[in-house]
Amino acid sequence: MSATARPRRAALAGALCAAVVLGATACGPFSGDEAKATGPFGDLTGPQIVDKALSETKTATSLTLDISLKTADGPLKAYVSTDLPGKCAGTMTAGTTGTAELLRPADKAVYLRFDEAFLKEQAKGEPEEVQQALLKELKGRWVKTDAKDPDAKDMLELCDLKALLADFDQTTTGTVRGEETTVGGQKALTLTQKLDGEQNTFYVATEGKPHLLRVVTTGGEEPGTITFSNYDKPVTAQTPPKKDVVDEKSLG
Numbered sequence: 001m002s003a004t005a006r007p008r009r010a011a012l013a014g015a016l017c018a019a020v021v022l023g024a025t026a027c028g029p030f031s032g033d034e035a036k037a038t039g040p041f042g043d044l045t046g047p048q049i050v051d052k053a054l055s056e057t058k059t060a061t062s063l064t065l066d067i068s069l070k071t072a073d074g075p076l077k078a079y080v081s082t083d084l085p086g087k088c089a090g091t092m093t094a095g096t097t098g099t100a101e102l103l104r105p106a107d108k109a110v111y112l113r114f115d116e117a118f119l120k121e122q123a124k125g126e127p128e129e130v131q132q133a134l135l136k137e138l139k140g141r142w143v144k145t146d147a148k149d150p151d152a153k154d155m156l157e158l159c160d161l162k163a164l165l166a167d168f169d170q171t172t173t174g175t176v177r178g179e180e181t182t183v184g185g186q187k188a189l190t191l192t193q194k195l196d197g198e199q200n201t202f203y204v205a206t207e208g209k210p211h212l213l214r215v216v217t218t219g220g221e222e223p224g225t226i227t228f229s230n231y232d233k234p235v236t237a238q239t240p241p242k243k244d245v246v247d248e249k250s251l252g
Contacts, residue, residue: 040206046175046191053204057212058165061232065090065158069224076224080158081235088159089237097121103142104159105239110152111142137251142240145248180206183213184229196220 041049057063062083069076073094080090080102088104098118103111114122119138123131145152157163178190181203188203198220203213214227 040180040187040189041210046177049177049189049204049210050175050191050202053202053210053212056209057228060161060165060211062161062230062235063228063232064230065164066227066229067224068226069222071222078158081230081237082159082161082164083235084161086156086159086161087235087237088156089235090158092155092158101142102155102158103237103240104147104156105237107239108147109239110145110147110156111240111245112145112155113140113142114138138246140244142245143248143251144245149248151248175202184227186213188213198223 041052044052062081064081065078067076067078067080074096075093077093078090080088080092082088082090085106086104087106088102091099091101093099098121099115100118101113103113105111116135116139119135120131123134126134147156175191175193178192178201180187180189182188183203183205187206189206191202191204193200193202199218201214201216201218203215205211205213209231211231212228214225216225217223
């Protein structure tokens with residue numbers, strides 16, 4: 001792979017990590033008035049419900065993030081499952097073409113697999129023979145990188161559940177309760193915030209643990225949706241077969 005591939009992969013990861021942080025920090029501060037109401041949370045106010053949801057969410061031992069955002073640089077998407085030990089698996093896309101798959105099993109390596117569109121983008125500007133050689137070598141195969149490699153650092157921030165959950169320390173004053181609905185088949189209560197041209201809608205589970213299920217942002221510079229699921233479920237991230245792996249150290 002050409003040397004230009006590394007910073008581009010890091011840029012993709014950094015952008016997607018920013019998307020995750022956006023969703024987490026969007027949880028506060030809130031604005032607006034709140035009146036007590038009855039329902040699945042009794043007479044708890046909006047801020048009390050969100051505080052409860054954030055506290056419960058931060059106890060997760062694993063979860064899945066489904067991210068879809070619009071940014072000035074184009075659309076960003078990611079679907080990543082991760083747990084506290086750092087095991088991680090998912091897919092990430094920046095722009096309209098090119099998807100990268102990520103695997104971090106219970107070892108010291110991270111594995112990345114790029115679709116043909118991504119590889120062609122990386123090889124753009126290279127001689128035709130270089131482009132063909134890159135596709136032949138990497139299409140359908142995993143690139144193995146040491147988890148401590150600086151090129152993998154940004155990507156692996158998506159696998160740091162402890163750090164992601166730490167971003168949920170936000171104030172919640174002014175949250176407004178809304179209607180009951182469902183998210184992914186789970187019953188949920190909506191809570192909204194309007195601030196500086198944006199509206200954030202939060203969905204909190206009303207059955208079982210009051211986890212945060214979804215955050216939807218409309219308006220503003222980076223509207224989008226982040227959905228949270230698979231709380232405390234095992235993350236499947238197995239080391240790929242050796243025949244399907246290329247060590248990054250062997251690439252030029």
